Amino acid sequence: MLTDPITRPSSAPARDAGTKPAQPILEVIDATHAYDGVVALDNVTVRAAPGEFLTILGESGSGKTTLLRLISGLEKPYRIGALRLGGVDVSEVPAFQRDCTTVFQNYALFPHLTVGENVEYGLKMRGVPVAERRTRARNALELVQLADKYDRRIHQLSGGQRQRVALARALVPQPAILLLDEPLGALDEKLRVDMQVELLEIQKRLGMTFIYITHSQEEALTMSDRIILMRKGKIDQEGPPTAIFDRPVSAFAARFMGVENCFEGELIELSGGQAQVQVGERRLRGRWSGRSIPKVGAKVAVGVRAERLHLGPVAPTAPDHNVLPCGAGGAIYKGKYLDRTVTTDIAPIKVRIWNASAVTDQPSRVWWHKDDCIVMDL
Numbered sequence: 001m002l003t004d005p006i007t008r009p010s011s012a013p014a015r016d017a018g019t020k021p022a023q024p025i026l027e028v029i030d031a032t033h034a035y036d037g038v039v040a041l042d043n044v045t046v047r048a049a050p051g052e053f054l055t056i057l058g059e060s061g062s063g064k065t066t067l068l069r070l071i072s073g074l075e076k077p078y079r080i081g082a083l084r085l086g087g088v089d090v091s092e093v094p095a096f097q098r099d100c101t102t103v104f105q106n107y108a109l110f111p112h113l114t115v116g117e118n119v120e121y122g123l124k125m126r127g128v129p130v131a132e133r134r135t136r137a138r139n140a141l142e143l144v145q146l147a148d149k150y151d152r153r154i155h156q157l158s159g160g161q162r163q164r165v166a167l168a169r170a171l172v173p174q175p176a177i178l179l180l181d182e183p184l185g186a187l188d189e190k191l192r193v194d195m196q197v198e199l200l201e202i203q204k205r206l207g208m209t210f211i212y213i214t215h216s217q218e219e220a221l222t223m224s225d226r227i228i229l230m231r232k233g234k235i236d237q238e239g240p241p242t243a244i245f246d247r248p249v250s251a252f253a254a255r256f257m258g259v260e261n262c263f264e265g266e267l268i269e270l271s272g273g274q275a276q277v278q279v280g281e282r283r284l285r286g287r288w289s290g291r292s293i294p295k296v297g298a299k300v301a302v303g304v305r306a307e308r309l310h311l312g313p314v315a316p317t318a319p320d321h322n323v324l325p326c327g328a329g330g331a332i333y334k335g336k337y338l339d340r341t342v343t344t345d346i347a348p349i350k351v352r353i354w355n356a357s358a359v360t361d362q363p364s365r366v367w368w369h370k371d372d373c374i375v376m377d378l
């Protein structure tokens, strides 16, 4: 039974703080960083509210780790407007004195120390008396369900258990912010999913701010209060998971969030959020989702998720559907569903079919509702 192992006095999450927005616990203003002339972060501004689970999402090399290293103090930014933790400028504060700790993908544990000694280590360095640091380390291990492994050696643990030790070690100083750099990246899928749930429970229980790095859109959608999607050192889009999933602002964001079909076209009309786009010889209707209102004639992207498409010999005639003639293409069996790619005169289109017995051998039409058709920046 857990006995409130780690608590912070000001742990009330921002979400419950009433109408007045809470002061950000983290502010990174206009941060730019480069390595040997290669720009890794390009004028990035990030804020996090107390108790927020903020995910930095992006492909390899997009600048996620660099951002985290600037926050933790492991990297000194080339240029920065301000870096504040809890409202205090920490630009010149060394890493070990900042009120944040990091969990790394490779655990970064001391192999020659026991589990307990690893968790206590930071407290020992800060001169915390032995009895107190034992108690705090045991409490942290209890939180990650490793209370019985205090005297174990690191090499006697599984990958998942090592990651829990790393988590306990990062939690034990009771930082205001926990930075997690792809913490589940080395775990197998089943364990990763279990650990996602556990991490979320711990975060909610402690009311701690988590800044979480991942390249997995599924992980970001599952865990976050808010997602920042990075692209080549810049922020492409930020918002709650539902907004990024349903309303990607760009073809990049759409593809990253799993929109299988994206086409390039020319904007013909935009009115009341409803767009008409010329793609090849076809006129498609959809809802505008881009950053700002473009001019007629601008190049835009049109996206539709595979599961929102329908196939068959006869399409609906109502004008609120996009309908294209199509030819049969290949199909890939995915277990729970079938992904079928049909040919059309604008591009091959991937259609997800959940009921494999309903597959038509020779579909001649593919169609989708205009509300399922996202029109956005190229």
Ligand SMILES: Nc1ncnc2c1ncn2[C@@H]1O[C@H](COP(=O)(O)OP(=O)(O)OP(=O)(O)O)[C@@H](O)[C@H]1O
Residues within 6 Å of the ligand: 035, 036, 038, 039, 040, 058, 059, 060, 061, 062, 063, 064, 065, 066, 067, 215
């Ligand atoms: N120590 C370094 N020396 C030189 N270049 C670096 C260094 N660290 C990062 N970079 C470069 O900076 C850019 C951003 O790297 P960063 O590690 O921040 O990206 P990332 O999104 O965390 O990638 P990944 O998911 O692969 O860890 C990349 O082009 C990378 O090659």
